[in-house]
Amino acid sequence: MERERKILHIDMDCFYAAIEMRERPELAGRPLAVGGRDRGVLTTCNYEARKFGCHSAMPTYLALRKCPQLVVVPVNSELYRETSQLIRRVFEEFTDLVEPLSLDEAYLDVSHLYSEGGSVAAEVRARIKETTRLTASAGIAPNKFLAKIASDWEKPDGQFEIYQDEVAAFMQELPVEKIWGVGKRTAEKLHRLDLKTCGDLQQRSLVELDQRFGKFGQQLHELCRGIDQRKVNPDRERKSVSNERTFSEDVKNVEQGELRLVDLLDDLEADYEKGHSERHIREGFVKLKFDDFSVTTAQRAMKVVQRDAFFELLLEAWHRGDGKAVRLIGSGVRFVAKEKEGGNDAQMELL
Numbered sequence: 001m002e003r004e005r006k007i008l009h010i011d012m013d014c015f016y017a018a019i020e021m022r023e024r025p026e027l028a029g030r031p032l033a034v035g036g037r038d039r040g041v042l043t044t045c046n047y048e049a050r051k052f053g054c055h056s057a058m059p060t061y062l063a064l065r066k067c068p069q070l071v072v073v074p075v076n077s078e079l080y081r082e083t084s085q086l087i088r089r090v091f092e093e094f095t096d097l098v099e100p101l102s103l104d105e106a107y108l109d110v111s112h113l114y115s116e117g118g119s120v121a122a123e124v125r126a127r128i129k130e131t132t133r134l135t136a137s138a139g140i141a142p143n144k145f146l147a148k149i150a151s152d153w154e155k156p157d158g159q160f161e162i163y164q165d166e167v168a169a170f171m172q173e174l175p176v177e178k179i180w181g182v183g184k185r186t187a188e189k190l191h192r193l194d195l196k197t198c199g200d201l202q203q204r205s206l207v208e209l210d211q212r213f214g215k216f217g218q219q220l221h222e223l224c225r226g227i228d229q230r231k232v233n234p235d236r237e238r239k240s241v242s243n244e245r246t247f248s249e250d251v252k253n254v255e256q257g258e259l260r261l262v263d264l265l266d267d268l269e270a271d272y273e274k275g276h277s278e279r280h281i282r283e284g285f286v287k288l289k290f291d292d293f294s295v296t297t298a299q300r301a302m303k304v305v306q307r308d309a310f311f312e313l314l315l316e317a318w319h320r321g322d323g324k325a326v327r328l329i330g331s332g333v334r335f336v337a338k339e340k341e342g343g344n345d346a347q348m349e350l351l
Contacts, residue, residue, distance in 0.1 A: 004111065004142065004164060005109070005111045005142045005143060006109070006110045006111045006113070006117040006120070006140065006142070007107060007108070007109055007110075007111075007117075007140070007141055007142065007143055007144055007146075007147040007232060008107065008108040008109075008110060008117065008120065008121050008124065008138055008139070008140055008147060009105065009106075009107055009108075009138065009139040009141075009144070009147035009148045009150065009151040010091070010105060010106055010107075010108060010121075010124060010125075010128075010136050010137075010138050010151070011104065011105040011136065011137050011138070011139075011151045011152075011155070012087070012104035012105065012128075012134060012135075012136050012137075013134070013135045013136060013137055013155060013156035013157060014044055014045065014046045014047060014156070015044065015080070015083075015103065015104035015134070016034040016043055016044045016075070016076075016080055016104075017032050017033065017034055017044050017045055017046040017049075018046070018134050018135070019076075019079060019080060019083055019134065020032060020034060020073050020076075021046065022132075022133050022134065023079075027071060027073075029048065030048060030069070030071055031045070031046065031048045031049035031051075031052060031054070031067050031069055031070045031071065032045060032046045032048065032049060032070070032071045032072075032073070033045035033046075033049050033054060033060070033063060033070055033071070033072050033073075034072075034073055034074075034075055035060055035072060035074075035075065036060055036072075036074070037060060037072050037074070040059075040060050041057055041058060041059050041060060042054060042055070042056055042057065042058050042059075042060060042063055042072075043056060043075055044056050045063070045070075047156065049063070049067055049070055052066045052067035052070070053066045053067075054066055054067055054070065060072055080103055081103065083103075083132055083134070084103040084104065086131050086132055087128055087131070087132060087136075088100065088106075089131075090124065090127045090128050090131055091106060091108055091124065093127065094108065094110060094113070094120060094123070094124060095108050095109060095110050095112070095113070096234060096238045096239055096240055096241075097109035097110075097232045097234050097238070098232070098234050099232045099233050099234060105151075107144055107147065107148075107232045108124070108232065109231070109232035112241070112242065112243050112271060113243065113244055113245075114243065114244060114245035114246065115244065115245065115246040115328070116246075117140040117141075117161060118140055118159065118161045119246060120140075121138040121140050121159050121161075122138075122159065124136075124138065125137075125138055125157075125159065135156055135157035136157070137151050137152075137154060137155045137156055137157060137158055137159060138150075138151055138158075138159035138160075139151030139152070139153065139159070139160055139161075139162075140159065140160070140161035140162070141161065141162040141167075142162070142163075142164045142167065143226070143227075143228035143229070143230070144228055144230050144232065145180050145223055145226070145228035145230075146162050146167065146170075146226055146228070147162075148180070149162075149174070149178055150162050167225075167226040168225075168226070170226065171198040171199065171202075171224060171225060171226045172197065172198065172199035172202075173197055173198075173199060174197060174198045174199075175196065175197060175198075176190045176191075176195060176196060176197065176198060176200075176201060176224070178198075179198065179220065179223045179224060180219075180223060180228075181216065181219060181223075182220075186213075186216075189212075193212075198223075198224040198225075198226075201220060201224040202224050202225060206218065206221045209221050238276070238279075238335070239334060239335055239337075240332050240333060240334040240335060241268070241271050241272055241275075241276050241332060241333060241335075242268070242285075242287075242330055242331065242332025242333070243264055243267050243268055243271065243330065243331060243332065244264070244287060244328055244329065244330030244331070245260065245263075245264065245328065245329060245330070246289075246327060246328045247260070247326075247327060247328070247329075250291050250325035250326060250327050251325060251326045251327075251329070252325050254314065254315060254318045257314055257318060257326060257329060258311055258314065260329050261286070261310060261311065261314055261329060261331060264329065264330070264331040265305070265307060265310060265331060268305065268331055268332065268333070269305065272305075272333070276335070279335040279336070279338075280303070280335060280336040281302060281303055281304065281305070281333045281334070281335060281336070282301065282302075282303075282334055282335060282336045283299050283300060283301045283302060283333065283334050284299065284300060284302045284305055284306075284309060284310060284313065284331070284332070284333050284334075285297050285298065285299035285300075285313065285331070285332055285333070285334065286298050286299075286310060286313040286314045286316075286317050286329070286330065286331055287317070287328070287329070287330035287331070287332075288314075288317045288318065288320075288321065288326050288328065288329060288330075289326065289327050289328035290321045290324040290325065290326055290327065291324055291325040291326070291327055292324060293327075294321075294324075296317050296320045296321070297317065298313040298314075298316040298317040298320075299313070299334075300312075300313055302333075305333060310331060314329075
């Protein structure tokens with residue numbers, strides 16, 4: 001049975017402005033924008049400035065007319081890139097499948113994790129705040145299209161999840177302007193056809209949409225139903241495959257942990273054979289999160305996945321907790337970098 005897709009869209013809250021307020025706390029609570037002061041435009045602005053009608057890409061002179069008390073600071077690209085890299089490292093704590101869209105937003109595919117998508121998103125947001133002192137909003141859904149829409153639902157510093165069995169109802173009243181690729185002109189054309197919601201659009205056939213909108217008609221036909229088959233495409237090779245499970249009740253002893261690890265290893269094998277069997281394994285690892293939320297990872301060099309070795313890693317990690325109960329167990333393998341791989345394809349074995 002194919003595992004349900006869990007896609008996160010993480011969007012930092014007024015990213016550039018938030019960094020400036022972090023660096024200069026005296027600016028907090030004041031209308032603030034980042035951009036060119038004289039004949040420039042705003043790159044972004046905080047929520048206090050948005051209350052006056054200021055927004056990104058607005059000429060600075062017009063923004064100052066709307067909000068005379070607006071503080072405009074110059075762009076600090078290097079600082080923003082450094083902060084974005086810290087956030088990217090947080091994403092990689094959870095998955096290798098990260099697709100950056102810009103410095104301040106990205107898709108994450110966390111389908112391989114047993115934890116609920118909302119729980120993973122909450123942990124990602126908490127880690128970002130802990131690491132950068134900035135807030136992020138998240139959308140959780142079965143696909144990229146819906147996840148991006150959901151991330152706007154509870155801004156700032158919130159999250160919203162669309163479950164698979166809620167998609168049909170959710171799409172009924174969704175404005176057509178929310179469909180990916182529908183700009184101002186397309187929206188006007190849809191409105192002239194009395195198509196204001198995705199529910200309205202669902203009443204039109206694929207043939208009609210194709211005739212009226214050409215190739216985009218096919219996308220309209222699928223997206224208005226919440227269908228989006230696009231994968232999260234990372235910009236680098238995958239370095240590992242792993243899985244983990246957060247338990248509704250803490251695991252009190254290592255014997256119970258071993259039973260949970262058996263299921264994880266079974267799924268690890270299936271995930272590897274399905275999509276990564278051509279990769280060479282260089283090490284295996286076991287991750288534990290204790291009841292106080294501290295985390296430890298034990299790893300060992302290996303060319304194949306050996307159950308005995310994984311159980312030894314579990315025991316090693318468990319002893320580091322000094323008797324603490326465990327709320328999460330994870331298992332995985334890391335791959336040899338592709339440029340270092342040679343010879344015949346390595347095959348994974350469970351011994």
